[in-house]
Amino acid sequence: MAEGARPDTVRLQRLARAYRESGALLAAVELGLFTEIARGADTEETLAAALDLEPPNGERIVVACLGLGLIRREGGKLVNAPDVERFLVVDSRHYAASWMFFTRPDWNEWGQLADHLRRPGPPLEENASVADITVEEARRYHEATRAVGAGAGRHFARTTDLSGSTRMMDIGGGSGAYCIAACRANPELRAVVLDLPAVCEVARGYIAEADLSDRIEAVPCDFNQDDFPTDCDLAVMASNLPMYGRWQIAWVVKKTHDALLPGGEFHLIGEALAPDRSGPADAALWGLAQTLHASTGLAHSSAEVASYFEAAGFRDIAVEDFLPGILVRVSGRKG
Ligand SMILES: C[S@@+](CC[C@H](N)C(=O)[O-])C[C@H]1O[C@@H](n2cnc3c(N)ncnc32)[C@H](O)[C@@H]1O
Known part of the structure; x- marks a missing residue:
């Protein structure tokens, strides 16, 4: 208008x-x-x-x-x-229909959103969309995330200098898409996918399919509760930012900082709002969707994420578009 x-x-x-x-x-x-x-x-x-x-x-x-x-x-x-x-088109090697259907289980509930928003009581600290996920559900979930995650992982490997990195942890690593792409591009790199037990089982299948089981492991880890490995010099956390609230993400960032080896880098790639919190709509709606799962999740801004990095002790903090309008990358180095 x-x-x-x-x-x-x-x-x-x-x-x-x-x-x-x-x-x-x-x-x-x-x-x-x-x-x-x-x-x-x-x-x-x-x-x-x-x-x-x-x-x-x-x-x-x-x-x-x-x-x-x-x-x-x-x-x-x-x-x-x-x-x-x-x-x-099914015959395309980039076929990503499973990702288009990823949020369809929420379809009916969006019609009841006002009721979900009015629900009394504090949010759940765990995220109901994944908390008790079965292997079968994890298979469906990660067939979908992998349809776009494989490309995002390749983009990460192409746009990040990983030549000095030796071991990567991928927090909430899902299908292992980022680890697989990073290890393919960097023959010296080893990696560990940290995710819920059922998801690790599914990730192992994708890792084996990529013929990387000797360099990538999948270790069960609830990132809100469990400790992280202390032998990594690279950490990634991708596409789960709106699933949890501010103190939880800040806590994961702090744990990541403390677990990384000195000089190690952390790349958090998430659906983040611009600093003034007025968009983009996609990040805002991922946050709103968390209402349906009664979780603490919401849309974080890139400035908030940068402040978690700062509070955790990271240096050389940088914020950049990863996939414009969809994903933002916040990165930092442990001094
Ligand atoms: C949308 S997927 C992203 C997967 C992967 N990082 C990617 O970009 O392809 C979100 C992932 O976060 C994981 N996740 C959520 N909450 C978690 C928790 N508390 N502990 C470990 N993993 C968690 C989910 O199981 C899922 O694999």
């Missing part, structure tokens, strides 16, 4: 019904719509037939995907948008 113009309801309507966009995207993935287009079912008729959808449902979902810019017409043919073609 232009500055000074009379407000209209356009933006509010879009936000109020944004769930329809999620529904259309996820249904299209579930139906295999993008995969069928990539495989050549590129007219409305052939696509509806390939998806086995009766009229007018085939037309409805195709038109919705066109309206959302997920697909477009090119010379009478339907084609996928570039991000859809890369990440939502």
Whole structure:
């Protein structure tokens, strides 16, 4: 809306019904719509037939995907948008549908968010989304995190000088994506994934698949309660910042500082707010989602994270975009 113009309801309507966009995207993935287009079912008729959808449902979902810019017409043919073609076509090696479905278990609860927000009583110190996770749940969870974590791990390895590092601990390391990428890029590096017991079992599978079981171990550790190894000169903690509140994250940062070898580096890569806490929306919404899990979690700002580093005793503290709009990196060195 232009500055000074009379407000209209356009933006509010879009936000109020944004769930329809999620529904259309996820249904299209579930139906295999993008995969069928990539495989050549590129007219409305052939696509509806390939998806086995009766009229007018085939037309409805195709038109919705066109309206959302997920697909477009090119010379009478339907084609996928570039991000859809890369990440939502089964045959792509970058297929990341599991990550798109990662938050779907929360779907119904978002419709009851006001009730969750009104819930009385203090938050739980553990995070209900992972506290009692079974191996089967951890498999689903980390098939999803790995779909994007592998790329994030490679980005970390590419953008970080790890040449002097010998042993890395990955706090809440999940699938081991960061350790795997870092060890692949640095043949001298060894690593340990610290995560909940069921997650470690799943991580070991991915580590074995990468043929790195001789250099990466997965050790059960609740980072809120257990001690960290004291033989590491590199620590990473990625994509779990909004899962816990301020004193818990500050405590983990302090424990990390104290456990690292002198000169060791810590990289916390998280969904953080800008210093003025006015965005980005993605970090704010990850924090809001924690209401559903009754946890202490919330959106931390990059300035707050930097203050945890400072209080812990880290030096050379730096804050930078890791994936703009999604992840921020705060790093520091133990003096
Ligand atoms: C979104 S995943 C991120 C995984 C990995 N760091 C990555 O970026 O791919 C969050 C991870 O934090 C772990 N986590 C959460 N709370 C934890 C705790 N108290 N102790 C250990 N790990 C925890 C979860 O089990 C999960 O593996």
